[in-house]
Every structure is written in structure tokens, then in C-alpha cells.
Amino acid sequence: MSPDLWSFALAVYARPDVEAACLRLQSAGANVCLMLCGLWLEQRDATCDDRRVHQLRQITDPWDRDVVQPLRALRLQWKEAADTDPLLKGMREQIKGMELEAERALLSRLEGMAQGWARNSKESSDWLEALAGEAANLNRDALRVLRVAAAGA
Template identity: 50%
Template structure:
């Protein structure tokens, strides 16, 4: 596997120890996990960060999240308690969960398409810190979990 495919990278990164927990905590702080994973992917690939590029990704992500992912997630979460005792509803909830994951895959595909022409250049590749500037609280430790996982994955792909 190489690090050119964002979806493969996202699955591998999310499976690394501590990443799921860090992503969920960052999501609770208001950050989009798909956008976090994309920015992590761009960092390890050495793609130059710019305010314009970051804004483009944020807007693309926000539109898809607002229109598709968040409504599916809200429905899935709203059914959690009742689905614990209602097998039919539990089955429907699992279908919604699969749809939510499919929607996140589409989001990652769109983010990758938006970045496909971006090359490694001189300049800052500090995507994660720029993404998290609007977050209240200290997200650095959580972001470092993502960076460490990505660095380990990247080293494994280089072998």
C-alpha cells in the first residue's frame, strides 16, 4: 500500500492505537474527522499548506458534512437508546451507520480530488495546526496522536 490513496490512508490511520479516541475528542471540539485525516495525509506527503487551500477544503468539507453526514449521524445517534431493545430499529440503525460511513468515503474522495494537483513545494506543510486554530482548548496533544500514527504509516509504506 502507498500513501497516494486518501481512503486507504484514512482506514489505516484510524486503526492505529489512540487515533479513534483522538479523532472523536477532536470532533467533540468541533473539528471534522475527515478533514483532520485529509490534513494529516497532506502533511505526511509534504504538500504545501496555504490559507486558500485550507479554506477550499474546509468549504468542501463543511458543505458535505452539513448536507449529508451530520443528518445521518444525528439519526443514528437519536436511535441509539431505543435500538438497544428494538431489533428492527437496530437493523435500520446499522443501515444508517453504513450510509454514514459511505458518505464519509465520498467526502474523502472529494477532498482527494480537490488536492490531486497539489504538489510538494517549499513552504509550510503544517496543515493540522492551521486547521485547529479556531478550536477552544489545547488540541495539540490530540493532533500529535494523528501525526505520530501518520508518520509510522508513512515509514511502513516506504519500506
């Protein structure tokens, strides 16, 4: 298991079927960075409780809304036009890089919050369901794919 969240996230995301599972969860309203953090916390056997879930969401929600989502929206908006405009294609790649850096910064913030959380004794460490919210009910298969990938990362 990777000791830091960023390395762990990269290793898991590179596994087969993970990107598609993450995109399904994202389209259902889940935050992919939170899902990857949840997997990392499960691998670390960190105790999951409502207070900790709330703390992670307090970090994630404004950063996602104010930083990641606007970059993603611009990147997607330029997708079609970038196919025929080399200059715009290069600029779109820069936006994509900024979006990735924004996600990396978010993962770093999440790791900073959770780094010292105690390991599980007998309490729940079911982070994915807690962090996915309603998206978990619609995407049990996607959660399974993520857990299998994390076990092999």
C-alpha cells in the same frame, strides 16, 4: 504511505488511540475527515496556505452539514432504542453504513481537490493546525497522536 486518501484514512484510524483523538477533536469542533486529509497532505509535503485551506473547507462544510451530520444525528438518536429493538438496530446499522459512505465520498472529493497540489519546498505543511482551527489549541495531544499514527501507517 497509502497513495489514496481513503486507504490512508483507514490505516491511520485503525492505529491505537486515533479514534479517541479524533473524537476529542470532533467534540471541540474539528471535522475528522479534514483532519485525516490534513495528515495525508502533511505526509505528501503539500504546501499549506490560506487559499488551499479555504478550498478544502468549501467542499467539507456543506457536505458535512447537509449529509454527514443529519445521518450521524439520526444514528445517535436511535442508539438507546436500538438496544431493545432488533429491527431498529438493523436500520441503525444501515444509517451507520450510509454515514461511513458519506465520509468516504467527502474524502474522495477532498482528494480530488488536493491530488495535484505541489509538494513543499520551504513553505508550511502544517495542515492539522490550519484545518483544526480552534480545536487545535484545545487538543495538542490529539494532534500529536494523529501525527504519530500517520507516521506509522
